Amino acid sequence: MAASSKGLEGVVASQTSLSFIDGQAGILGYRGYNIHDLAPNASFLESVFLLWNGRLPTRSELASFEEELALQRGLEAGTLEGLQRIPQDAVPMAALRTGVSLEGMFDRDGEDNSAEANLRKAKRLVARTPTIIAATQRIRQGLEPLDPDPSLSIAADFVRMANGEPGTDEAAAALDRTLLLYLDHGFNASTFACRVIAATLGDMHSAVTGGVGALKGSLHGGANAKAMETILEVGEVENVGPWLEAAFAQKRKIMGFGHRVYRTEDPRATHLREMSQQLTEQAGEGKLFEISRELEKQVMAQKGINPNVDFYCATVYYALGVPIDLYTPLFAMGRMGGWTAHIMEQHADNRLIRPRAEYVGEKDLTWVSIDDR
Ligand SMILES: CC(C)(COP(=O)(O)OP(=O)(O)OC[C@H]1O[C@@H](n2cnc3c(N)ncnc32)[C@H](O)[C@@H]1OP(=O)(O)O)[C@@H](O)C(=O)NCCC(=O)NCCS
Incomplete structure (x- = not known):
């Protein structure tokens, strides 16, 4: 058996057509479009559409995609109740992990891994992640969470729901651009965690719950x-x-x-x-x-x-005035579009992800009965 690579460094684990990275040249592309073209020109949701569909949306496709997601921002009542019971000093990434897991509990497509159900769940997850984060921010201040306003963009509505008042257009545009930049990045640790879970035929919410857990660490999103x-x-x-x-x-x-x-x-x-x-x-x-x-x-x-x-x-x-412990949840808000894309890609052409371990422990020891140890 070949020697292991610590941290899987340099290992090509599988294939993807979602994002391309050339680490030597410093190139990142989503579905073939360079990040340097996307960042100044596209919106976050335009890039999510690109990632999920493999092509850029037309103006009317983008408008209906934005509208469809805007109408799905409201959380399940059970999720809101669950978030209300989280300790006030909970780390927001832990609250988000619980929030996305709770959403899975109430999702009508929860156990359905078909392509159609996965796309419906992906839309709800991208639409509702900002709502979970904003609700957590309100609840920990002893305030009531605010309902989404579908007339606002995803970034502007997040700012309003989190702060209790609308922010500037410039702040929403800047936040939107960070979400686009965080959207996808090959087999990074959290995306790989999502794919490992998806590859067991685990459902989308289980997979993204694992993704949030992996992103939380300080060597990654933290x-x-x-x-x-x-x-x-x-x-x-x-x-x-x-x-x-x-x-x-x-x-x-x-x-x-x-x-x-x-x-x-x-x-x-x-x-x-x-x-x-x-x-x-x-x-x-x-x-x-x-x-x-x-x-x-x-x-x-x-x-x-x-x-x-x-x-x-x-x-x-x-x-932008974001509390420091919400920085990583905002990373998750962007990466949710990528995680869900990878789960859909994994389910569409699945094989269980199950590497071998290089065993370095002892072998062939003689059994000692408990009385003789
Ligand atoms: C991202 C990261 C985990 C990649 O780690 P990696 O590929 O395992 O690289 P290594 O930790 O083996 O680093 C290689 C060398 O660079 C050094 N190095 C890497 N990142 C460093 C950092 N942020 N500060 C100081 N030294 C660093 C290592 O100490 C090591 O030096 P050595 O060879 O003398 O021991 C690592 O760079 C890191 O911990 N960065 C800080 C956390 C961070 O910003 N994470 C977000 C990533 S997007």
Whole structure:
């Protein structure tokens, strides 16, 4: 048997036609469209349509897709009741994990893995993930969750439901773009977790519940919140050097830096850096961008490591006034479109995912009865 690869590094586990990554050249494409073309031109839901259907929607197709999803934003009554009973200090990613699982409990297509049922569930999941996150945000403040307003875009309605009042068009557009950038990324850990569950013929809600669990970790989606904590802890541009010196001495990972696949700039970071500069400046938080730039410069100079998608997204969300522990749920809001696409792709041409383990333990030991140990 071939030797194992720790962390499955470099292993090509299966095929996908959803997103393409060239880690050497720094290229990311959804269904053949470069992220550099999609980010400034497409909306999040336009990209979800592209991912699910393999082609860009026409204007009228996009309008009806948006409308169909907007009308499905309302949560099941049982989900809302369940969220009300979650401890007020619950981590929002844990609440989201429970929320999507509860939605599965009440979904009329819950156990149906047909392509038609999967698409219906995917639409509900993408439409309702923002509602779950916003409801959690309200409930933990002791406030009543707000009903969705289908006349608003998915991003604008999230801002309204989470904050209790509408935000600016600019804030909704910026949030929408981060969702697009987070939408899909090959066999990342959470997507792979979804596919492993789907490949057992597990249902879509079970699979995305696993995906939320995998994304929660700080080496994956949790990194955007940790990156913000780092930037705030550093506090001043002149602290970057000593802060990094101490971190490297303690062999601490710098959150928001490094990537398993990219050996050059993460193309998503290119867009988020630009957004971060603009939005932090507008919010009177330009210093946070300067600290970020200095961290980037010095980590690159000392370790040759680039920032990843999560690093500049942190200050984008900070400038938009998002509470830090909602950064990873927002990542999930975007990635839900990708997870559901991968589950549909897996179910459409399934084979159980079941790798072997390289056994490195002892063998052929002599049994010792319990009285003689
Ligand atoms: C993303 C990540 C898990 C990829 O890890 P990986 O492919 O297993 O890479 P490794 O951890 O083996 O890193 C290779 C080398 O770069 C270093 N490195 C990688 N990321 C680093 C980081 N963020 N800070 C400091 N050093 C880092 C490692 O210490 C290692 O150095 P060594 O060879 O001297 O031991 C890793 O870069 C990381 O932990 N980043 C921080 C968390 C993060 O931002 N996650 C979001 C990813 S989108």
